[in-house]
Amino acid sequence: MIKLICRKTEKEASLAAANVMADVVRNNPTAVIGLATGSSPINMYKELIRMCSAGEISFKNVKSVNLDEYVGLSPDHDQSYAYFMNENLFKHIDIDKANTNLPSGLAADPAAECKRYDDVIASMGGVDIQLLGIGNNGHIGFNEPDDHFSKTTILVDLTDSTIDANARFFASRDLVPTRAISMGIGQIMAAKKVLLVAFGKGKADILEKAVFGPVTPAVPASILQFFHGEVIICADEDALSVIREKHPDALC
């Protein structure tokens, strides 16, 4: 079941998303949380940091597993996802860094790294909540549009549209890595709960396709329509504008 939580602004929707994540951690202090990078989770992470500093939540016994990492970037590269997680969340909260996991972008053998990451995910015994953003092309993690859904961790060739979208973080487009390691769709679908955050007009069309369009690997996020449990989407008015226009009854 997909539940749409609509807030006027990105900030308000991010607070709602932080509360969903915080509830999972409060109810289960040893929860396994699946995390994402990119612009979308930043305000949500700020609120989780605030909650942790205020003593409203603790990540002391939480384990985390991230969706993806660029191939070729070291954890101290300022555009690596390891660096992002550290700067935007981990170093500000009481999580034990030893309990945080990302694929390694520097593995000499990326195929072996995918296998290692599968083992890491399996050893967690299940992800309690998986946070997702959504790419302009419908990707979740770095599962790009394809003719099938990936089951396990994969080495991905990023599409031109994803490289274009991510070029904003790099000094020039040719510095954007062209490959990434990503948790597979099957692993995302095995989480107990999914929390997706989406903001801005640029996400409005793809969000409508993901939630109401045909379920197809050409729009990877559309598989969430078949999720076994609750998918909570926290979005602002702009991201929900096409849904509001085409399916007004779906929104509060």
Ligand code: F6R
């Ligand atoms: C990031 C990730 C990606 C992003 C997506 C949206 O770990 O897996 O799927 O969530 O590209 O990115 P933003 O939030 O920057 O629009």
